[in-house]
Amino acid sequence: MTTQNQKSTINNQQSPINNIGIIGAGTMGSGIAQVAATAGCTVKLFDLNQAALDKAKASLEKIMTRLVEKGRVTEEEKARIQENISYVNALKELADSDLTIEAIIEDLGIKKKVFQELESYVSDSCIIASNTSSLSIASIASSLQKPERCVGIHFFNPAPLMKLVEVIPAIQTSDAVLKISEETIKSWKKVVAVAKDTPGFIVNRVARPFYGEALRIYEEGMADFATIDFAMKSLGGFRMGPFELMDFIGNDVNYTVTETVFTAFYYDPRYKPAFTQKRFAEAGYLGRKSGRGFYDYSEGTVRPEPSKDQNLLENIKNRIVVMLINEAADALFLNIASAIDIDNAMTKGVNYPKGLLTWADELGIDNCVNALDALYEEYGEDRYRCSPLLRRMNREGKMFFRN
Ligand SMILES: NC(=O)c1ccc[n+]([C@@H]2O[C@H](COP(=O)([O-])OP(=O)(O)OC[C@H]3O[C@@H](n4cnc5c(N)ncnc54)[C@H](O)[C@@H]3O)[C@@H](O)[C@H]2O)c1
Numbered sequence: 001m002t003t004q005n006q007k008s009t010i011n012n013q014q015s016p017i018n019n020i021g022i023i024g025a026g027t028m029g030s031g032i033a034q035v036a037a038t039a040g041c042t043v044k045l046f047d048l049n050q051a052a053l054d055k056a057k058a059s060l061e062k063i064m065t066r067l068v069e070k071g072r073v074t075e076e077e078k079a080r081i082q083e084n085i086s087y088v089n090a091l092k093e094l095a096d097s098d099l100t101i102e103a104i105i106e107d108l109g110i111k112k113k114v115f116q117e118l119e120s121y122v123s124d125s126c127i128i129a130s131n132t133s134s135l136s137i138a139s140i141a142s143s144l145q146k147p148e149r150c151v152g153i154h155f156f157n158p159a160p161l162m163k164l165v166e167v168i169p170a171i172q173t174s175d176a177v178l179k180i181s182e183e184t185i186k187s188w189k190k191v192v193a194v195a196k197d198t199p200g201f202i203v204n205r206v207a208r209p210f211y212g213e214a215l216r217i218y219e220e221g222m223a224d225f226a227t228i229d230f231a232m233k234s235l236g237g238f239r240m241g242p243f244e245l246m247d248f249i250g251n252d253v254n255y256t257v258t259e260t261v262f263t264a265f266y267y268d269p270r271y272k273p274a275f276t277q278k279r280f281a282e283a284g285y286l287g288r289k290s291g292r293g294f295y296d297y298s299e300g301t302v303r304p305e306p307s308k309d310q311n312l313l314e315n316i317k318n319r320i321v322v323m324l325i326n327e328a329a330d331a332l333f334l335n336i337a338s339a340i341d342i343d344n345a346m347t348k349g350v351n352y353p354k355g356l357l358t359w360a361d362e363l364g365i366d367n368c369v370n371a372l373d374a375l376y377e378e379y380g381e382d383r384y385r386c387s388p389l390l391r392r393m394n395r396e397g398k399m400f401f402r403n
Contacts, residue, residue, distance in 0.1 A: 015039050015187040016180055017127075021046065021094030023114060024104035025087070028131055030056035031159030032101055034063065037084035038160070039188040044097065046088045053087040060085070063160070095121040099184060101153055103131040111135065112143035119144050127177050129153040133204060134260050137170035137197045147172035151181050154201060155190075156349045164349035165190045166201045191348045193341035199264035202337050202345040204257060206356065208271050209323035211254060214242035215274035223307065223316055225294045230306035231316040237353030242320070243294040247287030251280045251294075269383040270327070321359065322371040326387050328356035329368075332400075333389035339400050357400040360390070369394045 020036045022029045025047035033045045033056070047053050064078040073081070091114070094100055100118060102111060115128060122128070129151050130140050141150035152168030165185045169178045182192050195201040200208070214228050223231070229241020246254045255277045262271040280286075280293060287293030295303060307313070328342050337345065343355025360368050368390055375384040393399070 015041050015184055017098040017184045018042055019096055019098045020044070021097030021100035021122075023047075023091070023094070023100060023102040023118070025049075025052045025056040026103065027157060028155060028159060029101075029103035030059060031157070032103060032131065032155055033085050034060055034081070034160050035155075035188050035190070037081045041084065041188075043085045044088050044094055045085055046091055046094055048089070050089060053089065057085075057087055091117055092121050094118065095123075097122055097126055099127045099129065099181070101129045101131055106132060106134060108135050108139060111140055115140065115143045115150075119146070125149075127151060127181060129181065131155055134199070134257070134264075137168050138172060141170045141172045148174040149177055151177055152195075152197065152201070153181060153185065154195075156203070162349060163191045164193060164203070164345055166193050166195045166203065166345065166349070168195050168197050168201055170197050191344050193337055193345040193349075195341070195345075196334075196336045198334075198336055200257075200261045202331060202342055203349040205261065205336070206324065206327045206331055206342065206346060207350055208258060208261060209320060209327055210242050211246055211258065211277070212270075212272070212274065213320045213323045215276050217316055217319065218243075219274060219276055223312060224304065226304045227306040227312065228316055228320075231313040232320060235313055235317040236321060239351055239353075246277065247293035247295055247297075250286045250289055251277055252286050255281045269381060270385075272383065318371060319375070321363075322368055322375075323384075325356050325360045325363070325368050326372055326390065329360065329390045330387040332357065333387050361399045361402055365390060365394045365399060 018041050020041045020043045022033045022043060022045045025045050029045060029047070033043045036043045045053065045056060060082060064073065064082060067073045068075055068078050100122065102114065104111065104114060111130060111132070118128060124146065126149065128144060128149050130137065131154055132140065132152065133154065137150065137152040141147035144150055147170070150170055151173050152166070152170070154166040154168060156162035156164055167178065167181050167185060182194065185192050193202055199205065217223060217228055218225060225243040229243050232238045232241045240248065255273060258271065258273040262268070262273055265271050284290055285292045288297055291297050328346070331337060331342055332339055339357050343357050346352040347355055369386055372384060372386040376386065
């Protein structure tokens with residue numbers, strides 16, 4: 001246990017909740033444990049697999065040592081953060097938690113079973129949260145005797161570095177549970193975006209056209225991977241181009257997310273996956289992790305040169321950005337989140353150069369509507385339909401933030 005004084009050197013805003021239980025010590029669970037421990041909370045990290053616990057502990061030691069070397073934390077802070085986490089191999093050990101965050105395998109049946117067992121150990125006031133990326137919080141909550149204590153708390157990878165956390169109340173979630181969850185995550189120095197319990201929440205929904213429209217542009221033969229990436233980085237200001245990012249995430253993982261979102265939206269053509277990515281995944285061209293994806297990552301390989309045709313680059317950038325804006329506007333139209341939260345989600349969750357609704361204001365709502373209408377006119381496909389909100393705003397001369 002740490003004292004109040006010690007805590008304040010790490011984080012001067014105290015967490016309203018102190019005893020945190022984390023279920024699953026993989027990529028996400030270990031990162032979330034680090035975040036909570038850094039905020040001064042007492043954390044119990046549980047995994048069925050002892051090797052996962054050992055790995056999480058060793059990896060935290062490595063991360064903290066690096067932070068000390070960089071001068072980001074002192075030796076004392078490192079020791080305190082590490083002491084804040086205990087590694088446990090029985091779910092029962094989480095009995096005294098005030099908040100538990102589950103980050104195990106993405107399987108509804110397994111999650112439900114774990115939640116039921118957990119509820120038999122914890123107190124009535126314990127909040128039970130899931131870090132799921134794709135399952136509905138309502139369905140997870142339905143496994144509990146007290147579903148009103150369940151909420152989605154969705155961190156981004158790597159959890160200690162990414163500022164955004166989506167907090168997702170299910171229809172069963174009580175207002176008090178939502179409020180304290182938000183306050184707790186904010187006290188951990190994260191930016192909270194509250195999202196409706198709908199497929200992909202905010203980020204994994206709004207980001208789809210970044211991949212989908214880039215793949216479509218490639219499939220039409222308008223440009224190659226390198227040119228599309230160059231357009232998005234040089235003109236769009238994105239840190240990585242769509243194909244570099246898909247290679248980084250893994251074509252198997254990214255394709256599956258797209259397919260899941262597409263299915264969950266009852267096959268809305270806006271989210272339609274691309275054969276190109278499916279074939280790359282099937283071929284085992286998964287990206288960096290397999291040494292080859294859209295690009296070849298073997299030693300000494302020279303990247304293809306992008307085209308420098310400014311007209312082409314502008315067209316590519318505008319087409320992808322306007323599709324992203326349309327998706328963000330539609331998320332607002334359907335009350336998935338507030339305008340501020342939608343913008344924060346994309347800048348703090350996936351490092352977009354600016355919020356998409358802010359971007360729409362800068363480009364001009366009329367220009368966005370005209371660009372979408374031109375795409376719709378050319379292709380006659382429903383994926384290019386303009387959000388009713390953008391059209392209404394254009395009619396009324398409104399902007400998202402400036403009036
Ligand atoms: N990886 C990401 O980028 C990311 C981002 C946001 C959310 N998520 C979500 O977070 C969750 C975890 O993802 P991850 O990438 O950390 O997975 P992971 O495979 O790295 O870790 C999962 C851990 O859970 C453990 N586990 C599995 N079943 C268990 C059980 N019944 N009881 C206890 N432990 C169990 C495994 O031993 C493993 O250590 C998933 O729901 C995923 O959708 C992942």
